[in-house]
Amino acid sequence: MCGRYAASRRPEDLAGIFEIEKWEPEEALEPDYNVAPTKEVYAVLDRALKDVADPRPVRQLRKLKWGLVPSWSKTPEGGARMINARAETVHEKPSYRRAFSSRRCVLPADGYYEWVTGKQERDLEVEGKKKRPRKQPYFVTPADGSVFAMAGLYEFWRDKTLPDDHPQAWWVTCSVITTEAETSPLAVSPADGPHTLAEIHPRMPLMLTPDRWDAWLDPARTDVGELRELLAPPPPGLMRAYPVPTAVSNVRNNGPELLTELAAPEEGTLF
Secondary structure, three states, rough: OOOOEEOOOHHHHHHHOOOOEEHHHHHHHHHHEEOOOOOEEEEEEEEOOOOOOOOEEEEEEEEEOOOOOOOOOOHHHHHHHHOEEEOOOOOOOOOOOHHHHEEEEEEEEEEEEEEEOOOHHHHHOOOOOOOOOOOOEEEEEOOOOOOOEEEEEEEEEEOOOOOOOOOOOOEEEEEEEEEEEOOOOOOEEEOOOEHHHOOOOOEEEEEOHOOOOOOOOOOOOHHHHHHHHOOOOOOOEEEEEEEEOHHOOOOOOHHHHHOOOOOOOOOOOOO
């Protein structure tokens, strides 16, 4: 799954990476090293501009809220639970299938966090001696330092309790698509730690390599079969994972120190 990630790249940098044609400086977000559900995040999307004669899709960097609210939803309250969409079923689930057909985006990140329960902690849990096992967070990121481009969906929701001209009348929300975690060896892994992403968690965000960005973002592509082909996992061996401070477990903590690579897990040997 993806329940927390880091996104520190500035819009100017993202504009160059994704060949952005339009972004609003007033929508700039501060670097966020502990992105949590319901926060505002950057999304790259192709969409025609309003009040412009040219109908062609324009590559944009937009600010969205993480936690998708379907257009038909009566309230936005369920958005916090809809942060992930499974690649295997995204084309058929009522909450996602319309967005999958025509409202796809890329959510840029440095990488994502996942928590692993230590072996000694797991043993105690099995024996019933510990109810709340301590978990060690790991940061998963491209080994070459490139952007972690997560496949995403976005949706529009109208708050009918507000007038049309109210700045919060429309919500634009998003969800991260996840897939089965890789079982192949990581490009770089700690000596005393997981050697595959599947050893960290059975799910992972679906990372899109640059050769798939244009096809994924193209709103003219609506054939479900062709779109599902784009959900294939990236080539193996692109990722690295390392333990980071447990301070990231508290959403109130935020700063580059959360990405500090630890020499060993804080809670002892995991593997």
